[in-house]
Amino acid sequence: MDKLWLIIKREYLSRVVKKSFILTTILTPLGIIIFMLVAGIIMNYDGAEERNIAVIDPSGILGTDSLLLKNEKGLQFQKVQGNVDSYKNSEDFDAILELPSINDYLETQYEAKYYSSEGVMGSGVIERLQTSISDNLYYHKAQKFGFNRDSLDGLDTDVELVREKKNEDDEDFSTADSLIATGIGGAMGFIMYIAVFLYGMMVLKSVTEEKTNRIVEIMVSTVKPFYLMMGKIIGVGLVGLTQVAIWAILLPVALIVSTLFFGMDPQEMQEAQNQMAGMEVDAKEMENKMKTAISEIKDQNWLLIIPLFIFYFLAGYVMYSSLFAAIGSAMGDDVSENQSLTLPISLPVIIALYIMFAVIQNPNSSLATWSSIIPFFSPIVMPARLAFGPPWWEIILSVVVLILTVIFFVWLAGRIYRVGILMYGKKVTFKELGKWLFYKE
Amino acid sequence: MNVLEVNDVHKQYANHKAVNGVSFSVPSGCIFGLLGPNGAGKTSLIRIITGITKADSGEVILDGGRLDARHPSRIGYMPEERGLYKKMKVGEHIMYLARLKGMSKQEAANAISHWFNKFDIHSWKNKKVEELSKGMQQKVQFISTVIHNPKLLILDEPFSGLDPINANLMKDEVYELKSKGTSIILSTHRMEQVEEICDHMVLINQGKNVLGGSVKEVKERFKEHLFKIKYKGNLPSPRPSFITVHEQTPEEIIIKVEDDSDANKYLQNLLQSGLFIQSFEEILPSVNEIFIQVVGKEKTMA
Numbered sequence: 202m203d204k205l206w207l208i209i210k211r212e213y214l215s216r217v218v219k220k221s222f223i224l225t226t227i228l229t230p231l232g233i234i235i236f237m238l239v240a241g242i243i244m245n246y247d248g249a250e251e252r253n254i255a256v257i258d259p260s261g262i263l264g265t266d267s268l269l270l271k272n273e274k275g276l277q278f279q280k281v282q283g284n285v286d287s288y289k290n291s292e293d294f295d296a297i298l299e300l301p302s303i304n305d306y307l308e309t310q311y312e313a314k315y316y317s318s319e320g321v322m323g324s325g326v327i328e329r330l331q332t333s334i335s336d337n338l339y340y341h342k343a344q345k346f347g348f349n350r351d352s353l354d355g356l357d358t359d360v361e362l363v364r365e366k367k368n369e370d371d372e373d374f375s376t377a378d379s380l381i382a383t384g385i386g387g388a389m390g391f392i393m394y395i396a397v398f399l400y401g402m403m404v405l406k407s408v409t410e411e412k413t414n415r416i417v418e419i420m421v422s423t424v425k426p427f428y429l430m431m432g433k434i435i436g437v438g439l440v441g442l443t444q445v446a447i448w449a450i451l452l453p454v455a456l457i458v459s460t461l462f463f464g465m466d467p468q469e470m471q472e473a474q475n476q477m478a479g480m481e482v483d484a485k486e487m488e489n490k491m492k493t494a495i496s497e498i499k500d501q502n503w504l505l506i507i508p509l510f511i512f513y514f515l516a517g518y519v520m521y522s523s524l525f526a527a528i529g530s531a532m533g534d535d536v537s538e539n540q541s542l543t544l545p546i547s548l549p550v551i552i553a554l555y556i557m558f559a560v561i562q563n564p565n566s567s568l569a570t571w572s573s574i575i576p577f578f579s580p581i582v583m584p585a586r587l588a589f590g591p592p593w594w595e596i597i598l599s600v601v602v603l604i605l606t607v608i609f610f611v612w613l614a615g616r617i618y619r620v621g622i623l624m625y626g627k628k629v630t631f632k633e634l635g636k637w638l639f640y641k642e
Numbered sequence: 643m644n645v646l647e648v649n650d651v652h653k654q655y656a657n658h659k660a661v662n663g664v665s666f667s668v669p670s671g672c673i674f675g676l677l678g679p680n681g682a683g684k685t686s687l688i689r690i691i692t693g694i695t696k697a698d699s700g701e702v703i704l705d706g707g708r709l710d711a712r713h714p715s716r717i718g719y720m721p722e723e724r725g726l727y728k729k730m731k732v733g734e735h736i737m738y739l740a741r742l743k744g745m746s747k748q749e750a751a752n753a754i755s756h757w758f759n760k761f762d763i764h765s766w767k768n769k770k771v772e773e774l775s776k777g778m779q780q781k782v783q784f785i786s787t788v789i790h791n792p793k794l795l796i797l798d799e800p801f802s803g804l805d806p807i808n809a810n811l812m813k814d815e816v817y818e819l820k821s822k823g824t825s826i827i828l829s830t831h832r833m834e835q836v837e838e839i840c841d842h843m844v845l846i847n848q849g850k851n852v853l854g855g856s857v858k859e860v861k862e863r864f865k866e867h868l869f870k871i872k873y874k875g876n877l878p879s880p881r882p883s884f885i886t887v888h889e890q891t892p893e894e895i896i897i898k899v900e901d902d903s904d905a906n907k908y909l910q911n912l913l914q915s916g917l918f919i920q921s922f923e924e925i926l927p928s929v930n931e932i933f934i935q936v937v938g939k940e941k942t943m944a
Contacts, residue, residue: 207741215729415725419786422692422719423742623694636656641698 204424205432212407212436217443226444230451255281255294260302262334262341276326285316300334306345311338381498382588383561389510390557390585392445396514397521397550397580400441404434404522405543408529408622417622426619430530431611434522441518506587512600517580520607521550523614530621531629531637542629553581564589573599576606613638644703645670645794645825646691651700653686660686661697662849668794668827668842673820675836675857676829677929678846679937684829685722687846688796691827692719705793715744718792722799722829724783726771733767736786743790750789757785777808784812788819795819795826801835813839833930845933847940853932861926864935869905870896871912872920882908896925 216222256263256278263280278298281288288297296317303311313334343353408430411417420429524546532539556578560569564586573583573591579599583591620637627633646668653661661683668674678684689695691702693709702709705716726735733754740750758764761781771779780803788795797816801809816826816839828840836843836857843860845853853860872894881887884904888896899905902924909922927935 204742207738211738215727219729414728415721415723416727417725418694418721419719419724419739420742421694422717422721423714423739623689640656641696 205428208424208429208432209436212433213439216440226447230448230455233452234455251277252295253277253279253293255279255288255297257281257285257297258300262300263337264340289316306342379589381494385501385588386561386585390581393514393517393581393584394550394554396441396445397517400437400518401522401525404437405525405529407433408526409532412530412622413534421622426622427615430526430615430618434519434526437522438515438518501588509587510584513580513584516603516607520576520610521546523611527614527617527621530618531634533626549577553578557582557585561585570595574602576603579603643670644668645705647703649701651690651697651702653690653697659849661690664846664851666844666851666854668825670825671820671823672841673816673826673828673839675840675843676827676846677836677843677933682846683849684846688798688829692717692796715790716793718787718790718795720783720787720797720800722802726779726782728772730771731768732771732782735771736782736789739786740789745790753789757789776803777805780804780808784815793824795824797826798829800828833928833933837929845936847937852940853936857929860932864927864932867899867902868896868925869899869922870894870925871922874918874920877917878915882911
């Protein structure tokens with residue numbers, strides 16, 4: 202056991218003190234923040250120059266409070282009198298928007314004209330202008346038909362489907378819950394997927410390195426191969442936990458700091474987005490939604506979800522990384538051959554990710570039930586389902602099956618590993634790996 | 643007293659018998675040559691002795707007891723294909739291997755500074771292994787093999803890839819360890835090294851030991867009773883009937899005798915005849931010749 206501890210310590214420390222580890226651990230959250238900021242800036246970028254646009258609207262299609270006239274970034278609209286020709290040579294305007302009068306109010310096609318010397322206009326701009334004009338036409342036409350604006354707005358009804366319990370003892374679960382749960386579930390499933398691949402591959406790489414490096418023969422003359430493998434799996438696993446824990450702390454901190462520094466108020470950003478989409482959003486309604494969302498997040502059974510998440514993280518990681526270790530031990534220098542060995546292990550992980558996406562849409566389907574019991578998928582699918590409050594028996598069954606499978610795979614991997622690491626220059630197939638299982642020590 | 647006894651060890655891999663009933667023993671405090679052509683089963687045998695694999699049958703007795711969990715602390719093994727963790731610092735690396743061998747932190751630190759002093763390489767301590775040249779890495783390798791003061795040291799082709807200076811240094815270390823009571827098994831193809839360094843040897847071929855004993859005794863066993871006489875002048879004739887001429891030039895003659903005492907008699911004849919004798923020596927076969935003779939014979943038989 203002392204030796205196992207020594208190996209774990211080396212595997213852990215040799216990675217954690219590496220510059221590359223420290224850099225990725227610190228820079229990844231920073232990178233995400235910078236990416237978000239840059240993406241925000243790019244999304245808000247609407248062309249370098251301000252353009253003045255004359256709007257000719259003889260029949261008053263645009264209301265006086267029309268958003269179009271106020272809010273298009275980079276485009277300054279100004280209502281003018283007269284005809285198009287009189288503004289064509291004007292120095293004051295770069296372009297002219299002409300909104301002809303409507304003759305037939307039942308006609309659903311309408312052609313507005315935009316006079317410009319530039320051939321190309323951003324499709325975003327065109328779309329927003331079209332939507333805005335269409336909205337204005339809506340009210341304009343309605344007025345003609347005798348509706349006033351308030352009664353029209355009254356026609357627009359937001360519908361919310363509220364789930365009520367059928368029987369007294371049914372579970373508490375609101376519709377808002379399922380939206381939040383989808384978010385939490387998706388995030389957890391995705392983190393699991395990344396972790397299994399990232400750290401599983403780290404184990405594989407390190408096993409192959411030890412083998413091609415030939416240190417392994419010295420190592421196994423001192424410790425049992427099984428300890429060497431377990432030390433590596435546990436050591437790298439701890440590295441993974443460390444990294445994820447640091448990210449879990451650093452990411453929110455970085456978000457807050459960047460908000461303070463760059464003055465990016467989330468609410469402001471939200472407003473800006475709404476404006477861009479040309480819609481008016483009731484601020485109160487938004488606030489209410491946010492409040493329910495936050496309370497739903499708080500209401501989640503975190504005391505159950507977090508330990509289970511950590512369990513699935515560890516179990517999924519150990520299961521897959523032991524398989525990666527077995528495969529890594531069998532690898533030689535032939536890259537293409539190595540890929541054909543890795544594929545059968547990577548495939549279930551990728552399939553699990555797709556199942557996970559389907560499951561968060563439909564968390565009570567039989568696909569969800571089955572895939573959270575099948576151990577290849579459960580480490581990724583089950584965490585995604587936890588926020589939906591799956592039945593107890595499913596959780597217990599899934600945990601038990603996974604534990605048994607992990608033990609089995611670790612044993613299996615150990616048998617292959619001890620033969621593989623000392624086997625050189627042999628073309629390895631899965632049939633061959635199967636034979637190694639039964640080799641005597 | 644034998645430090646190691648190998649008794650009728652067998653090891654079968656999937657469809658090939660790697661070790662097929664090998665027995666030999668390594669006396670304490672000697673340098674023991676483990677010889678054999680490629681694929682003879684040397685590496686398989688070493689892996690059994692070091693506990694990397696287990697024998698199917700037969701027993702290995704180390705220092706009076708069967709192999710068990712304590713044995714790694716008594717054996718130092720330097721494989722032919724050897725590597726180190728490239729990213730690790732030299733000092734940490736040796737410390738790691740020493741601790742795995744069961745040394746305490748303090749013991750290991752003392753041993754490391756002893757060896758660093760000896761090779762005068764204190765400046766390497768904080769260098770990464772990958773920064774060292776190949777020869778330097780070999781030294782680090784050697785130190786980490788002997789750091790825990792093993793009773794039995796197994797060196798597989800220890801001199802391969804070393805320049806003559808470093809090879810000599812290594813040789814001196816091997817002698818010194820021997821003088822301190824360490825027994826050393828040297829697995830090699832280089833027969834002249836066996837002749838020079840080893841006290842005892844065993845020759846493995848096709849999974850079996852075909853020849854063994856002290857190097858002197860083995861040579862004795864394979865000698866063809868040849869004697870070389872260098873002289874000046876004319877050989878008296880006729881030659882006595884108890885010798886046959888093996889080779890002859892104007893300055894020297896190689897004779898073959900039935901009984902070694904006949905060589906003495908012939909020398910007396912020559913001296914009496916007044917011939918000037920420059921030298922008289924027995925020609926013993928080199929280990930190389932014995933190797934080729936034995937292995938070659940097995941091959942033609944197989």
